[in-house]
Amino acid sequence: MTQAEAPLSRRERQREATFTEIVAASRALLAQDSELSLRAVAQQMGMTAPALYRYVANYQELVDLVAFEIDKTATALFAAAADAYPAEDPAARLVAAITEFRMWAHTHRREFVLTFANPVADSSCVRRELITSATSGHLMTDLMFEVWADRQFDVPALADLPETVQEAIRTPLMPAKIDRIPEESRGLAWAYIQGWTALYGVVALEVMGHMDPRLIESGEMFIDVVTRFAPSMGLEGDVPRLVAQMRERIRAQSG
Amino acid sequence: MTQAEAPLSRRERQREATFTEIVAASRALLAQDSELSLRAVAQQMGMTAPALYRYVANYQELVDLVAFEIDKTATALFAAAADAYPAEDPAARLVAAITEFRMWAHTHRREFVLTFANPVADSSCVRRELITSATSGHLMTDLMFEVWADRQFDVPALADLPETVQEAIRTPLMPAKIDRIPEESRGLAWAYIQGWTALYGVVALEVMGHMDPRLIESGEMFIDVVTRFAPSMGLEGDVPRLVAQMRERIRAQSG
DNA sequence: CAGTCTTGTGAACGGCGTTCACCGTAAACG
DNA sequence: CGTTTACGGTGAACGCCGTTCACAAGACTG
Numbered sequence: 001m002t003q004a005e006a007p008l009s010r011r012e013r014q015r016e017a018t019f020t021e022i023v024a025a026s027r028a029l030l031a032q033d034s035e036l037s038l039r040a041v042a043q044q045m046g047m048t049a050p051a052l053y054r055y056v057a058n059y060q061e062l063v064d065l066v067a068f069e070i071d072k073t074a075t076a077l078f079a080a081a082a083d084a085y086p087a088e089d090p091a092a093r094l095v096a097a098i099t100e101f102r103m104w105a106h107t108h109r110r111e112f113v114l115t116f117a118n119p120v121a122d123s124s125c126v127r128r129e130l131i132t133s134a135t136s137g138h139l140m141t142d143l144m145f146e147v148w149a150d151r152q153f154d155v156p157a158l159a160d161l162p163e164t165v166q167e168a169i170r171t172p173l174m175p176a177k178i179d180r181i182p183e184e185s186r187g188l189a190w191a192y193i194q195g196w197t198a199l200y201g202v203v204a205l206e207v208m209g210h211m212d213p214r215l216i217e218s219g220e221m222f223i224d225v226v227t228r229f230a231p232s233m234g235l236e237g238d239v240p241r242l243v244a245q246m247r248e249r250i251r252a253q254s255g
Numbered sequence: 256m257t258q259a260e261a262p263l264s265r266r267e268r269q270r271e272a273t274f275t276e277i278v279a280a281s282r283a284l285l286a287q288d289s290e291l292s293l294r295a296v297a298q299q300m301g302m303t304a305p306a307l308y309r310y311v312a313n314y315q316e317l318v319d320l321v322a323f324e325i326d327k328t329a330t331a332l333f334a335a336a337a338d339a340y341p342a343e344d345p346a347a348r349l350v351a352a353i354t355e356f357r358m359w360a361h362t363h364r365r366e367f368v369l370t371f372a373n374p375v376a377d378s379s380c381v382r383r384e385l386i387t388s389a390t391s392g393h394l395m396t397d398l399m400f401e402v403w404a405d406r407q408f409d410v411p412a413l414a415d416l417p418e419t420v421q422e423a424i425r426t427p428l429m430p431a432k433i434d435r436i437p438e439e440s441r442g443l444a445w446a447y448i449q450g451w452t453a454l455y456g457v458v459a460l461e462v463m464g465h466m467d468p469r470l471i472e473s474g475e476m477f478i479d480v481v482t483r484f485a486p487s488m489g490l491e492g493d494v495p496r497l498v499a500q501m502r503e504r505i506r507a508q509s510g
Numbered sequence: 511c512a513g514t515c516t517t518g519t520g521a522a523c524g525g526c527g528t529t530c531a532c533c534g535t536a537a538a539c540g
Numbered sequence: 541c542g543t544t545t546a547c548g549g550t551g552a553a554c555g556c557c558g559t560t561c562a563c564a565a566g567a568c569t570g
Contacts, residue, residue, distance in 0.1 A: 009537085010536085010537080011536075011537070035525095035526095037525080037526065037527080038526080038527065038528090039525075039526065039527085040526095049526090049527080049528085050528080050529080050530090053528075053529085058527075058528080059526090059527060059528090
């Protein structure tokens with residue numbers, strides 16, 4: 001915004017490169033299920049730990065940074081899954097992204113916990129700032145908006161919602177691209193948060209292992225949650241095919 | 256079971272006492288927001304860290320032990336909250352316990368994360384064993400059973416549920432006292448897991464801070480989740496008074 | 511009494527986040 | 541051009557952590 005073009009000086013480019021290398025090294029560690037530590041990251045880059053403090057204020061900031069980056073690349077996966085379905089079928093696209101989210105969470109437990117189940121440090125500016133611009137939130141809201149544009153399902157009128165909810169929706173702090181939503185349908189944002197809450201509940205419970213292993217493996221609770229939420233998006237009739245779609249994706253992974 | 260009476264020898268009593276002191280020291284640390292570490296626990300007890308290894312195999316086992324104990328004492332709180340309402344009003348009792356759970360989670364973030372949002376270590380026997388006998392699960396199932404006994408709301412027929420769900424319900428690994436449920440109503444267990452998943456979603460999201468602070472503070476999403484779940488328990492007509500009950504409890508804390 | 515088993519200790523190892531003094535070198539400046 | 545400055549790195553150190561191990565003192569057992 002402030003800087004239209006970026007006349008990155010040599011130094012700045014170097015610095016940028018190191019930043020991305022830090023993230024890459026961190027993700028490599030997580031991928032190979034090693035512990036994420038400053039020393040380990042430094043070693044992976046052929047540096048020593050104190051050097052990292054030139055780029056990051058402390059350990060927590062590294063975690064936040066990595067979490068944000070994970071969210072970004074994971075979101076690309078979800079988007080790709082959605083793009084396997086045509087724009088004319090927004091319901092299938094939304095379900096595809098959601099299912100991909102669930103599968104990703106299971107194949108990337110560490111990353112999931114880091115990104116979505118990490119108690120956001122009290123007022124840690126860095127994280128808050130990043131969370132506000134979280135990209136997975138944007139994608140999901142977008143996909144849900146498309147479903148709404150297609151089906152025009154009922155959303156609660158703003159006036160019917162509790163005051164604090166109205167405030168939260170009117171000036172959202174969390175990731176949401178509500179600018180496309182017409183004023184009279186801002187209740188859609190509330191529906192979005194409802195859906196995200198439900199989705200988060202199953203997936204987190206599954207990933208944390210606080211659920212019957214057989215239910216986790218089959219994914220039936222996940223399917224059930226989506227199924228119960230679908231009608232509120234005007235998708236009653238689509239439930240069978242959407243369930244089939246989810247089952248297929250789940251089977252693809254386990255088989 | 257195997258030992259009817261307990262002729263606890265002096266040594267055994269001493270050992271038992273030390274065990275409870277370990278848990279107490281750990282909880283004290285958590286309460287004062289200190290880090291939970293073997294060394295800290297030992298110091299709190301006037302011991303040295305290695306001594307703890309006489310009681311606990313490793314750090315994770317201490318955590319599991321403490322988590323189980325936290326669940327136990329927290330459950331007592333939830334039960335007490337339920338007991339503020341008469342047995343003739345099982346809906347109010349259930350809602351009271353659930354609301355208390357939510358409030359407790361907020362006032363005991365650390366404990367909540369430790370107990371309910373801790374990735375259960377892969378096949379760590381200790382934890383699995385304890386989880387199976389988790390007491391909060393028992394309480395909630397009981398309270399929900401009472402609602403069912405009162406309202407006789409519809410539950411899915413076992414035959415209508417996916418196979419893996421049937422298995423999971425017939426031989427539950429998770430905490431649930433299903434013995435009181437008549438054979439033809441075992442679907443109630445499924446309804447219970449649905450409810451727990453929804454509840455877990457909001458509360459975890461709130462506690463982790465991955466939600467608009469204003470929604471967290473007002474608790475409106477929590478209320479919304481309960482409200483949307485109530486009809487499936489035959490509580491459509493009770494929603495207004497139950498909402499009032501929740502709002503009162505929430506206000507009592509913040510105000 | 512002697513012997514064993516239990517429960518504690520202190521020292522040590524390796525690893526962690528973090529700080530600090532220090533040093534080359536690349537950029538910026540006059 | 542030379543000089544100065546600031547950046548990005550180092551190694552050593554501090555105080556934590558979980559964990560191991562040899563060892564000692566005490567309590568039970570026969």
